[in-house]
Amino acid sequence: MVRRTPWLLSASVANLCFLYAPILVLILFSFNASRLSAAWQGFTLEWYRLLAEDEALRLSVWNSLLVALVSTLVATGLGVCAAIGLERHPFRGQKVVESAMLLPLVIPEIMMGVSLMLFFLLVKLPLSLITVTIGHAAFNLPIVLVIVRARLRKLDPSLEEAARDLGATPWQAFSRVTLPLLVPAMWGSVLLAFTISLDDFIVTFFTAGPGSTTLPLYVYSMVKSGVTPVINALSAILVVVSMTLIGASLALQRR
């Protein structure tokens, strides 16, 4: 065996503490009764009550859900088609097209936001929830593509071939054999795309117009205007929601 030095374990545990402590502290202090200081002054649910009464917050949550839902549907539809097209119908110059499709994953996010904003302004499309949704679908598409394609590659091609040999049309072979096998990966990518869209700040920041405040934009404006325990409470809720969605996504991709 490799010599296992105890400092490796301690360094790893310390690393995990570094990763977890800030989030746990944040959640803990969402129950702190003190409005101003970071000293513990007793348990309260007051900040959660204030959140529940916040009309603007509720609107921003609806906006976020709407954008996430529509952009995920568009990205999934286009992404699944593209994954099949790339994986099952190879062509010359495929490498170039593939790298171009993964572009959103490597260019700085701010560039994507800014260039989209310029584009919308120059084609005179008013910045609104629609432009936000279009942008979200664009950065979610490659994510769906990568996940679904990985799944397609792992499928045994002889399954579809067997269906064809038994007289199925190409469409029947696809829809009755391949598609059902892709469903878990599709759900996994749907949940991931949905979460990423819910969480996105940068692209939304540049492509949103007046009246199209999403949840992250609302959180940003809250943080900008000062630290309050209400933000802690909202953060705690967001932590739980994100983790649930991603956990479900991972479980589905593994199936």
Next chain:
Amino acid sequence: MNSPTRPSDRSECSGEAPASRRPSRLLLPALVWLGLCLVLPLFLMLAISFASRGTYGGVVWTLTLANYANVVDPLYVRIFARSVGLATLTTLLCLALGFPIAYYIARLPPRLQGIWLLLVMIPFWTNFLVRTYAWIFILRAEGLLNTVLAGLGLIGSPVDVLYSETAIVIGLVYGYLPFMILPLYAAVERLPVALVEAAWDLYASRWAVFWRVIVPLTKPGLVAGAILVFIPSVGAFITPDLMGGARTMMIGNLIQHEFLVARDWPFGSAIGLVLMASVLLGVVTYLRAEGPGARPAAGG
């Protein structure tokens, strides 16, 4: 399904099917969407970067190189240098913090590896704004750090950490550390244990084992991790915006300022393109120099 795949096409080798056909029509919608929302806007930006600013913002289409000439103004060069410096520091810190845990995880039994990797990833799934806010909550003058330190009687007056370059680096390291751990883990996992043992058997010092065996053999992971941390750090906007002060502007803030505050789109475009071009150029040059063997595996 328009062009049916005959079974014989794929029977010889599933990876390399004959690449003679034209792209499937299934690809078209995605290509159009990404072309319109991604490629076209970037070319538009390129075009605008050679135009000039109108009196009230907007774009006047006269060909000029003035925007690029402005980028080398010492004021902006300093912002570029700060961004590159802070991103480099972030990358190095992520390497130093990430390597031990990546190495530890890769040498665990497979079942435990999955659990540890999950533990590393969980905090990362939290919204970036929330994670940034968590550090603001800790570091600000009336924050947790100062409250605790004062409570212990260690400090008389609050230490000012927030709104500084230190705060930005903390925020960036916290934000992107998992991007470093995952590719490092993948690289260490592929490292043959026998080679490390051989080095020990030949009386290599701990130092020599690390620098002359482990580091060269895990280089693809090191490079991949460094790229994945450096790119978002150098173009960061949220972290310097919320955790930095007026004197710690980074390129991301400058771009945002030019577009939304100064409304100088041509200059903002030029800055953005210089940022993107230098990042891509750096990455490509590095990968070329290292040869195909050093190409990092995507993700972890």
